[in-house]
Amino acid sequence: MEAPRxxxxxxxxxxxxxxxxxxTLVAALFVEALVRSWRVNDxxxxxxxxxxxxxxxxxxxxxxxxxxxxxxxxxxxxxxxxFSGRRWEDVTVLGHGLFEVFVLGLAGLGAVLxxxxxxxxxxxxxxxxxxxxxxxxxxxxxxxxxxxxxxARTRLRRPEVQFVDGETPAIFCTGVRTPAIVVSRGALRLxxxxxLRAALAHELSHLVRxxxxxxxxxxxARVLLFFNPAFQVVSRTIARDAEWLADERAAELxxxxxxxxxxxxxxxxxxxxxxPAARRTLPLAGALSEPLARVRSRDVEVRCRxxxxxxxxxxPFGAARVALAGIxxxxxxxxxx
Amino acid sequence: MMRANGxxxxxxxxxxxRMLATLFWVLSAxxxxxxxxxxxxxxxxxxxxxxxxxASLDExxxxxxxxxxxxxxxxDRLAWPAAEIRVAGGRHGSASLVFHDRAGEPALQLLEATExxxxxxxxxxxxxTVLDTRRTxxxxxxxTLASVLVNGARWHQLTWYPGRRAVVLRGRGELDELFLIARxxxxxxxx
Numbered sequence: 001m002e003a004p005r006x007x008x009x010x011x012x013x014x015x016x017x018x019x020x021x022x023x024t025l026v027a028a029l030f031v032e033a034l035v036r037s038w039r040v041n042d043x044x045x046x047x048x049x050x051x052x053x054x055x056x057x058x059x060x061x062x063x064x065x066x067x068x069x070x071x072x073x074x075x076x077x078x079x080x081x082x083f084s085g086r087r088w089e090d091v092t093v094l095g096h097g098l099f100e101v102f103v104l105g106l107a108g109l110g111a112v113l114x115x116x117x118x119x120x121x122x123x124x125x126x127x128x129x130x131x132x133x134x135x136x137x138x139x140x141x142x143x144x145x146x147x148x149x150x151x152a153r154t155r156l157r158r159p160e161v162q163f164v165d166g167e168t169p170a171i172f173c174t175g176v177r178t179p180a181i182v183v184s185r186g187a188l189r190l191x192x193x194x195x196l197r198a199a200l201a202h203e204l205s206h207l208v209r210x211x212x213x214x215x216x217x218x219x220x221a222r223v224l225l226f227f228n229p230a231f232q233v234v235s236r237t238i239a240r241d242a243e244w245l246a247d248e249r250a251a252e253l254x255x256x257x258x259x260x261x262x263x264x265x266x267x268x269x270x271x272x273x274x275x276p277a278a279r280r281t282l283p284l285a286g287a288l289s290e291p292l293a294r295v296r297s298r299d300v301e302v303r304c305r306x307x308x309x310x311x312x313x314x315x316p317f318g319a320a321r322v323a324l325a326g327i328x329x330x331x332x333x334x335x336x337x
Numbered sequence: 338m339m340r341a342n343g344x345x346x347x348x349x350x351x352x353x354x355r356m357l358a359t360l361f362w363v364l365s366a367x368x369x370x371x372x373x374x375x376x377x378x379x380x381x382x383x384x385x386x387x388x389x390x391x392a393s394l395d396e397x398x399x400x401x402x403x404x405x406x407x408x409x410x411x412x413d414r415l416a417w418p419a420a421e422i423r424v425a426g427g428r429h430g431s432a433s434l435v436f437h438d439r440a441g442e443p444a445l446q447l448l449e450a451t452e453x454x455x456x457x458x459x460x461x462x463x464x465x466t467v468l469d470t471r472r473t474x475x476x477x478x479x480x481t482l483a484s485v486l487v488n489g490a491r492w493h494q495l496t497w498y499p500g501r502r503a504v505v506l507r508g509r510g511e512l513d514e515l516f517l518i519a520r521x522x523x524x525x526x527x528x
Contacts, residue, residue: 026371033363038356074400078389079427082368083375090390091378098378316352324356328364336371 012072015337016065017227018085018103020057021110023333024230028053030329038321041312043245047238048318052326054218054234057225060330071337082335106229113232114222132162132182139163139188146197150204154253159207169270173203176213190270195263198254205249211242240299247303248311261307268300388425388460394418394434402428403451406504410521412514414438415445423461431458445518446492446507453501462505464488475499475519482512495519 031053040046070076077084089097135143143161151158160180164170169186173179181203191199206212218235225231247264251257306312315321379388391397398405401424411417419434420443429452438444448457466486473482473495480497485507492507493515499522506522508515 026367030363030367033367034360037359037363075428078387078400081375083371087375087378087389091381316349317356321356324360328360332364332368332371336375 014100014103015072015085017107018099019065019337020061020225021103021106021228021230022083022085023061023336024053024057024225024228024234025106026333026336027056027329028230028234030332031325034321034325038315040315040321042314042318043241043248043312045315045318045321047241047245048322049325050234050238050241052322052329054221054231054238056326056329056333057228057231058221060326061333064330064334068334071334077337080335081337082332084337086337107227110225110227110229110232113229113236114226117219118223130164130166133165135163136185139185142188142193142196143183143200145193146200149197150201150253153255154201154204156204156208159204169267171199171203171267173206173212176216179207179210179212181207186270187267190266191263192259194254194256194259195266198250198256198260199263199267201253202246202250202260204253205246206242208249209242209245211246215239215242243299244303244306247307251307251311257307257310261304264300264307265304268297272297387427387458388423391422391424394422397422397424397432400424400428401430401432401451405432405434405451406449406499406502406522407434408447408506408518408521409523410517412510412518414510416441425460426458429455431455431461433461443490444509446487446505447522448505448507450503456503457505465494467494475516480519499523 031049034040035046035049040049064071071081077086085099085102088099088102091098093101134140140163143163147158147161150156159173160175160178162174162180162182164182164184166184167186167189168184169190170182170184171187173181181200183200187199188196218238222232222235247260250260254260382390389400391400394405394407415436415438417436420437421433421435423433425431425433431448431450434447435443436445436447448461450457464487468484468486468491470481470483473480475495475497478497478499480495483494483496485492485494487507490509492509493512495506495508495515497504497519504519504522506515506519508518
């Protein structure tokens with residue numbers, strides 16, 4: 001009696017795993033199709049829509065499984081379901097049902113996508129992080145000028161700035177409880193005053209939105225859903241949108257889109273193929289795209305082009321679009337088991 | 338002023354309509370793709386909609402919510418258990434059991450409804466061409482004996498109602514053997 005029960009339990013867990021993967025895949029593709037069909041070009045609105053797909057496996061799917069046990073019944077699978085993953089058991093390749101092949105293959109792909117970010121991050125943690133030091137007078141003056149100018153424009157609280165005495169150019173934000181902007185001497189030498197101000201405005205925008213804490217939260221969710229490839233891909237896409245949004249806010253704050261694009265390009269060219277000056281602690285912001293230099297170059301190119309194109313218009317009824325997308329995808333996926 | 342308000346209202350209405358139309362289009366396309374993926378295994382296996390292949394008699398009975406009737410007489414030349422079991426029609430639907438001979442060729446097919454008075458589900462009988470029929474009897478119950486073509490192969494087909502459930506028995510061997518098997522058909526246990 002015990003063996004069949006264990007077998008049924010494991011089959012039920014395999015069903016839930018398969019549904020979690022397939023539901024997120026459909027939700028991600030559905031949201032992506034809406035982003036393109038509605039021509040959503042504002043990064044904030046893109047993030048809001050894509051969060052529907054990202055939040056689906058974390059919130060909606062567990063609710064569907066818990067609140068509607070009838071979806072697991074064979075009557076539902078055979079009669080009402082639009083798609084039943086178990087039907088792929090009937091199609092066999094080399095003696096294995098495609099259901100198992102798909103579930104194992106997609107779960108493996110999800111794990112690989114996570115490891116592509118996790119391994120470089122763990123590798124970088126082996127090298128000690130350079131201690132922040134007091135900036136030399138020239139660097140201190142450059143930082144003071146840029147931050148004062150930004151402070152006057154934005155009236156935002158001045159963030160803590162950690163100066164790193166290294167020649168490799170680096171500017172990034174860090175810290176969950178005590179957010180700070182890390183700047184290296186190399187970055188101050190590389191960027192002119194306008195570019196520095198725009199780059200600091202970019203990092204300030206991340207801090208205002210609490211992106212460091214958010215990116216750790218998303219990374220924790222990625223680890224939890226390591227088996228879910230669509231979740232891994234959507235979280236990466238949202239990280240890119242967060243960069244775009246920070247670019248737009250920085251362009252507003254600094255009032256100089258060209259300087260931000262120029263600074264971005266200079267920093268990218270200067271750091272291409274070099275070790276970072278300081279270990280980055282953000283899993284989704286800078287470190288995420290580093291394993292693939294080509295992808296990173298493409299990202300920078302796209303960001304520069306967007307900065308030169310000007311701000312993207314916001315679509316009307318943004319909240320209604322997000323709500324409708326969430327309701328529609330939930331209604332559809334109710335019938336996918 | 339009123340004209341401006343009217344134009345703005347029309348513009349908002351147009352935007353809402355465009356938004357909803359796009360959402361409907363994307364949702365329909367997604368639903369159609371998901372449904373096609375759901376139907377694909379059936380198409381690959383050459384089965385109609387609603388037909389489900391199951392692994393065992395127990396699973397078939399669990400899905401149908403009813404006990405199946407099985408032959409008590411089973412010639413040595415046939416291999417047990419059934420090589421292929423399919424169900425259709427959901428709860429209280431029908432089942433199809435295909436038995437192979439020792440050479441691995443389909444030799445006996447048992448199709449049955451599990452609800453009293455119901456016919457065997459049509460998807461399980463698909464691809465059958467009746468060549469000729471005649472009246473006969475299985476024990477005291479009236480039956481129909483037919484020659485049928487199933488996927489190009491000729492079979493004897495016996496249809497009757499033991500216990501008011503429709504049963505179709507197809508065989509490729511001797512007719513006497515088919516009647517012997519038919520007479521031995523009985524319930525597998527208490528329903």
